[in-house]
Amino acid sequence: MRNQTGITLFIVRGLPQLQVLLLIFLFLTYILSVTGNLTIITLTLVDHHLKTPMYFFLRNFSFLELSFTTVCIPKFLYNMSTRDYTVTYDACFTQYFFGILLGISEFFLLAAMSYDCYVAICKPLHYTTIINNRVCNQLILGCWLSGLMIIVPILGEFLELEFCDSNIIDHFVCDLSPLLEITCSDTQFLERMILAFAVLTLIITLVLVVLSYSSIVRTILRFPSVEQRKKAFSTCSSHMIVVSMTCGTCIFIYIKPSEKEGVAMNKIVAVLATSVAPAMNPFIYTLRNKQVIQAFRNTFKKVYIYFKAIKGN
Template identity: 70%
Template sequence: MRNNTGIMLFVLRGLTDDPQLKVLIFIFLFLTYVLSIVGNLIIIILTLMDAQLKTPMYFFLRNFSYLEVAFTTSYIPRYLYNLSTGDNTITYIACFAQIFFVILLGATEFFLLATMSYDRYVAICKPLHYTTIMSNKVCKQLLLGSWLAGLMIIIPPISLGLQLEFCDYNVVDHFGCDAFPMLKIACSDTQFIEKMVLIFAILTLIITLFLVFLSYINIIRTVLRFPSVQQRKKAFSTCSSHMIVVSITYGSCIFIYIKPSAKEGVTLNKVVTVLTTSVAPVMNPFIYALRNKQVIQAFKDSIKRFVFLSKQ
């Protein structure tokens, strides 16, 4: 019998073989990675330091930024290393570790987005009971629940994936280790695990999207009953950033998983994955910051304090 770890190295095909295009991709990914780290770290620091941002909404936003930093770091630095050195190999352990963290962080992000929509529902529909319902303890429990849900999504398929046999072919048609490209090169039967991955992905999307949809249906009903137009605008503005991020996150994930085995969609799926792991983490902090007056004010106050301290 073959040892399922007989192949100790995989070769990542990447996005292109064109040397000039590789340079452009490297510059693009490096810039987006730096911007995503800086943008999300600013959100994290502001929500930790500023007293006005010590609310459940910013608690979840801070943890969402942690996830974004970890998610983009699990993919992009490795590919930047591959592009800069020409070494496209990745070890068996590193490959499965990458799959584990990418799916864990991605699934946790979906459940956290659903939790954030519930927070907006309580804030708008039950404002008098907001501090009681969204207590510090409840917020931590909801966060822990998001992480546990992510673990429940990844542990069964990754456990089966570690039992797969890889025979002679070790070239992964992707720029990182991804579930479906890995399943394609396995020489053991993958039908059951393929179905499991699809079912878990669809369940994650359906459950979290239903919770988001339910929260916003109730929000819209409540806001439409507000007597003043200004109150409605203020209520919708507090949700608009979250709705934009939800649309980007769900849209890209649905696109990737709708037709995972379509050969003609492999290249397009790789491009979408690049956008999901590099561009989205850049956009999200700016979406939240630029559309949020409290975050902008906290940033201005921090700059003023820094300038004042540097002059002393």
């Protein structure tokens, strides 16, 4: 990658207020996110009770969350701790590429997880036939390919941008709005393309989620047992909370018209989306999931017994 105007460094302004508190906050949420998502990935790999399509999708979702927060947070933590807020041109666009790729793939994965819930609740007798290993792998591949198909043409246009005077990015990551603000190129076509892809992604994924959960709710309400209905709603509620959080932040940042007075608020929402949400999601999915909790206990006991045996020898 190269810049036509010779700019090789950008400067990220970040959030100048409360730098020390923000550094501590982001560090703690990042550690929490890494710990929670790695725990889910490990448990779904080692515990044979979690070798099901639902936990296969959950493992891939945790991987996306872990990768997404790693793309954004560590660099900014380094910037704040060293007070070196520079980022190279190539690193900036690489961060943007992977951030959007992972974000879009996550949206499509949430839609795939909704479909998995639909089949599990609405067609339980055919679940193992419909959601087999081949279908699971195809859905995951489709999520990644969808992300690539959307981000590649956008990035191609981004690389043609010229930066005449300013190289100061009014954000803590290389994101869409702050980069468009400092370019001297005509961005009308690019902005329309980004808006079209963002709306298309949201419409496709939200329609799939809404259709899946409409059928799920209708099916659950027909269950004769109150206990069955509560159990089914409990299974789906965690996923719906995560979908609402993810879609809400995306709509606020990318669909909402960009106003100069809203830049600070966009940065705060971006901080929450890249740090708090990935840290919370593992707990949202696991705290009400007895299978995952039991798997964690079993794994912890095995590790404890193993280290106790080593210590005894």
